[in-house]
Amino acid sequence: MAKNKVLIAGLAMTLTAGAVLAAYQRLVQPKYMSDVVEGNLIADYYSSGMDHDVLFVGDCECYENFSPVTLWRNYGISSAIRGSAQQLIWQSYYLLEDTLRYEKPKVVVFNVLSMKYGEPQNEAYNRMSIEGMRWSSSKIGNIRASMTDEESALSYVFPVLRYHSRWSELTSDDLKYYFGAEPNFFSGYYLRADVKPAQKVPNPTPLTDYAFSDTCWDYLGRMMQLCAENNIQLVLIKAPSLYPFWYDEWDRQITDYAEKYHLPYVNFLNDDKLEATGIDFETDTYDGGLHLNVYGAEKLADWFGGYLKDRYDLQDRSQEPVLQAEWNDICARYDAEIERQLKNLEQYGNVKGEA
Amino acid sequence: MLFTDSLFIFGLILLFFVYFLIPQKFRWMLLLAASIAFYAYSGWTNLLYIGATAATTFFVTKRIEKMAAAAKDAVSAHKSEWSRDEKKAFKEAEKKKRRRWLILLLVFNFGMLAVIKYGAFTMNNLNGIIGWFGERGTLPVPNFLLPMGISFYLFQTMGYAIDVYREKYPCEKNFARLALFVSFFPQLIQGPISRYDDLAKGLYAGNGFDAERVQLGVQRILWGYFKKVALADRILPAVTLLISDPEQYQGMYALLGMLYYTLQLYADFTGGIDITIGIGQVLGIPVTENFQRPFFSKNITEYWRRWHITLGTWFKDYLFYPVSVAQPMLKLSKWSREKLGKNIGKYLPVYVSTIAVWFVTGLWHGAAWNFIVWGLLNAVIILISERCTPLYNKFHKKCAWSNSRPYDGFMAIRTTLMMGCLRMFDCYRDVPLTFKMFGTMFTMWNVQIFTDGSLMKLKLTAADYGVLIAGTLILFTASMLGRKGSVRKRVWERSRVLSCCLTVVLLLTVLIFGAYGIGYDSSQFIYNQF
Numbered sequence: 001m002a003k004n005k006v007l008i009a010g011l012a013m014t015l016t017a018g019a020v021l022a023a024y025q026r027l028v029q030p031k032y033m034s035d036v037v038e039g040n041l042i043a044d045y046y047s048s049g050m051d052h053d054v055l056f057v058g059d060c061e062c063y064e065n066f067s068p069v070t071l072w073r074n075y076g077i078s079s080a081i082r083g084s085a086q087q088l089i090w091q092s093y094y095l096l097e098d099t100l101r102y103e104k105p106k107v108v109v110f111n112v113l114s115m116k117y118g119e120p121q122n123e124a125y126n127r128m129s130i131e132g133m134r135w136s137s138s139k140i141g142n143i144r145a146s147m148t149d150e151e152s153a154l155s156y157v158f159p160v161l162r163y164h165s166r167w168s169e170l171t172s173d174d175l176k177y178y179f180g181a182e183p184n185f186f187s188g189y190y191l192r193a194d195v196k197p198a199q200k201v202p203n204p205t206p207l208t209d210y211a212f213s214d215t216c217w218d219y220l221g222r223m224m225q226l227c228a229e230n231n232i233q234l235v236l237i238k239a240p241s242l243y244p245f246w247y248d249e250w251d252r253q254i255t256d257y258a259e260k261y262h263l264p265y266v267n268f269l270n271d272d273k274l275e276a277t278g279i280d281f282e283t284d285t286y287d288g289g290l291h292l293n294v295y296g297a298e299k300l301a302d303w304f305g306g307y308l309k310d311r312y313d314l315q316d317r318s319q320e321p322v323l324q325a326e327w328n329d330i331c332a333r334y335d336a337e338i339e340r341q342l343k344n345l346e347q348y349g350n351v352k353g354e355a
Numbered sequence: 356m357l358f359t360d361s362l363f364i365f366g367l368i369l370l371f372f373v374y375f376l377i378p379q380k381f382r383w384m385l386l387l388a389a390s391i392a393f394y395a396y397s398g399w400t401n402l403l404y405i406g407a408t409a410a411t412t413f414f415v416t417k418r419i420e421k422m423a424a425a426a427k428d429a430v431s432a433h434k435s436e437w438s439r440d441e442k443k444a445f446k447e448a449e450k451k452k453r454r455r456w457l458i459l460l461l462v463f464n465f466g467m468l469a470v471i472k473y474g475a476f477t478m479n480n481l482n483g484i485i486g487w488f489g490e491r492g493t494l495p496v497p498n499f500l501l502p503m504g505i506s507f508y509l510f511q512t513m514g515y516a517i518d519v520y521r522e523k524y525p526c527e528k529n530f531a532r533l534a535l536f537v538s539f540f541p542q543l544i545q546g547p548i549s550r551y552d553d554l555a556k557g558l559y560a561g562n563g564f565d566a567e568r569v570q571l572g573v574q575r576i577l578w579g580y581f582k583k584v585a586l587a588d589r590i591l592p593a594v595t596l597l598i599s600d601p602e603q604y605q606g607m608y609a610l611l612g613m614l615y616y617t618l619q620l621y622a623d624f625t626g627g628i629d630i631t632i633g634i635g636q637v638l639g640i641p642v643t644e645n646f647q648r649p650f651f652s653k654n655i656t657e658y659w660r661r662w663h664i665t666l667g668t669w670f671k672d673y674l675f676y677p678v679s680v681a682q683p684m685l686k687l688s689k690w691s692r693e694k695l696g697k698n699i700g701k702y703l704p705v706y707v708s709t710i711a712v713w714f715v716t717g718l719w720h721g722a723a724w725n726f727i728v729w730g731l732l733n734a735v736i737i738l739i740s741e742r743c744t745p746l747y748n749k750f751h752k753k754c755a756w757s758n759s760r761p762y763d764g765f766m767a768i769r770t771t772l773m774m775g776c777l778r779m780f781d782c783y784r785d786v787p788l789t790f791k792m793f794g795t796m797f798t799m800w801n802v803q804i805f806t807d808g809s810l811m812k813l814k815l816t817a818a819d820y821g822v823l824i825a826g827t828l829i830l831f832t833a834s835m836l837g838r839k840g841s842v843r844k845r846v847w848e849r850s851r852v853l854s855c856c857l858t859v860v861l862l863l864t865v866l867i868f869g870a871y872g873i874g875y876d877s878s879q880f881i882y883n884q885f
Contacts (some may be wrong), residue, residue, distance in 0.1 A: 006564075006567075009566075024863075024867065155872060
């Protein structure tokens with residue numbers, strides 16, 4: 001065979017295999033539309049206008065407890081949440097770094113619950129935090145920091161290596177959303193309109209060691225430095241979730257750290273904050289105190305919006321046409337989603353509308 | 356490092372590119388560097404063992420060859436002076452000296468293997484024997500980590516040394532080149548046990564790029580990966596489950612375990628060998644075939660001519676024949692003819708040699724009684740089968756239908772099942788337990804497990820069964836088609852485009868249907884443990 005023919009044949013084989021694999025990869029990658037919808041949270045950000053004054057970074061206590069729509073409606077604050085399930089502190093750091101490539105918010109709010117995890121935890125959560133990110137050095141950093149022992153970096157570059165065997169679990173969603181997911185979040189907020197009062201909150205188990213790991217402190221320091229370099233105010237918060245339990249020993253460490261570096265720290269679990277926000281765990285949670293529902297998230301956002309506006313000179317931008325157009329769309333979808341969920345609750349007894 | 360590690364796969368692709376880009380004379384050096392790196396990855400200390408084998412073999416074979424040459428020179432120099440008997444005596448004496456060197460080499464290397472691989476087994480058994488006499492066994496039990504592939508490279512290298520001693524070919528004068536022969540990386544995991552005269556030429560030739568060879572080699576590699584990751588690793592969880600809880604999984608479960616393990620072992624071992632041969636083919640290095648459709652064998656003797664061929668021929672050439680013609684064996688033959696009659700005297704040495712070879716074959720597989728019993732049972736079946744040959748011949752002569760294709764199929768299935776039963780020793784790794792589990796296949800008739808959904812509770816889903824059944828059918832079809840010669844070659848000869856499509860399909864099949872990544876336990880090759 002002539003050299004050229006060999007080259008062409010080799011190239012054709014590689015391209016054909018590559019094309020088929022790429023098409024197959026798209027098919028088997030989870031679409032996160034019906035189940036575990038949180039898997040689409042991170043990618044959702046890139047479809048926004050990327051013009052936010054407040055950025056929330058953190059885990060489910062962020063993306064389920066604060067309603068950006070309320071911040072917009074009540075204060076004209078454009079905000080976004082970059083959060084994913086059990087988002088670890090380094091994932092928050094790299095997501096912040098990634099966000100700063102596109103915009104510079106005035107305030108970054110970080111929920112400190114993830115300080116409890118000093119090591120990579122769970123591959124499924126890693127995937128949800130990382131796979132939605134656009135490729136950048138931040139994504140690579142996130143992969144390197146997050147991988148558990150059983151994971152391989154290569155499978156983040158070629159997800160087909162991870163999902164290759166999903167062919168036996170494909171559903172109609174995989175075909176329906178082959179070319180992309182439908183937006184089902186509201187500036188990074190995951191909306192739930194159902195109510196499940198907090199009745200049986202598990203008792204906290206005493207720990208042998210309450211000290212946060214060096215890794216977590218390191219990333220908190222890096223986050224602080226990144227914000228300082230970009231002239232952004234970092235605000236530490238502990239969202240009002242009753243469990244996982246937030247120990248006093250943990251709270252003291254964060255309080256001391258915040259004092260040392262002159263950072264504001266708001267613990268919404270404190271009685272005065274609960275009273276000020278008006279959170280009622282009988283009506284404002286959808287899963288017995290783990291996360292707030294939309295009513296709780298709106299209450300929290302309403303109080304927090306006032307807190308931020310007073311302290312950090314955030315302007316009411318509700319009259320800016322570009323933002324107005326974007327938020328009008330988000331608000332309309334938000335209202336429609338509440339209506340849909342309430343309808344489903346009434347008809348089926350659950351928000352998903354499952355018979 | 357596993358063949359399935361991404362590091363290995365990327366390293367291999369890189370090696371292929373670099374191999375064909377560098378000048379021909381440096382190619383074997385690249386292979387040596389790759390082999391050292393590959394071996395060092397399994398532990399730097401392991402390099403000491405393989406290095407010791409290469410160094411001692413290099414030194415001794417050179418010495419033996421030098422001695423042989425000197426002896427020949429001496430005979431030619433005294434051609435006219437020495438009588439025939441004198442020449443013979445001189446040659447014998449010289450040969451004895453060379454034999455001493457060879458024995459020294461064999462003792463050193465096999466001694467190393469004995470201590471590392473069999474030290475703990477021996478000491479444990481000695482402690483057990485001491486215990487019989489009421490004493491508490493207190494002999495120290497060594498605990499060595501078995502260097503990767505030691506049973507394979509050592510046998511290959513000792514075969515080379517014996518061949519040099521037998522003056523089959525001249526020894527290798529360049530230490531680095533010999534080191535490459537000893538350590539050629541694709542063979543280190545699980546063989547095959549190549550012969551120097553088969554392997555060396557291709558190893559040092561540095562053959563250039565050849566489209567057909569590379570294409571067929573890549574296809575062979577992918578075929579190997581298909582067997583390993585789509586079949587062997589997919590069925591592994593079920594096999595592990597079935598053998599890990601013998602109390603629960605008895606009767607038909609034991610039968611299932613036996614059948615599953617048969618498929619796993621076949622796909623695992625032949626898959627690994629396919630990858631090895633494929634790598635060799637891409638590089639232009641012909642590696643000896645180790646299998647020839649073993650499950651098409653009509654009896655166990657034939658099976659062992661088709662399964663792990665290189666180990667069988669090694670034992671035949673370097674153990675069976677030398678033992679059969681050794682002085683003690685000849686004396687035994689003479690004695691038995693005189694004392695036990697002509698008939699027994701004729702067969703006794705053969706039986707002793709056969710049993711000895713199978714005892715060692717069992718030991719080669721592992722330092723445990725289950726392997727020894729497995730080896731001896733193979734010997735017993737083979738010997739009985741040999742003795743019954745006249746009866747079989749009579750039967751085939753009398754019953755014409757027994758010479759038909761269906762009967763051949765029946766014999767192949769019978770052989771496969773028989774080998775599967777013997778392999779149960781390999782599964783349970785405990786002699787009494789193996790016999791017990793074998794017995795439950797006949798005493799516990801829990802056939803309902805095939806219909807009541809129990810099969811789905813063996814860590815295999817319907818999709819897994821689908822892949823396994825389809826994969827087994829593909830293996831069977833490929834074996835059938837392979838009887839007329841290489842399928843890949845025939846496809847290539849028919850159409851280059853079709854051949855390219857086959858490569859792409861194989862690649863996609865491995866990537867899509869392979870059991871790898873999270874959720875799967877990509878296991879070490881089974882034969883790498885031996």
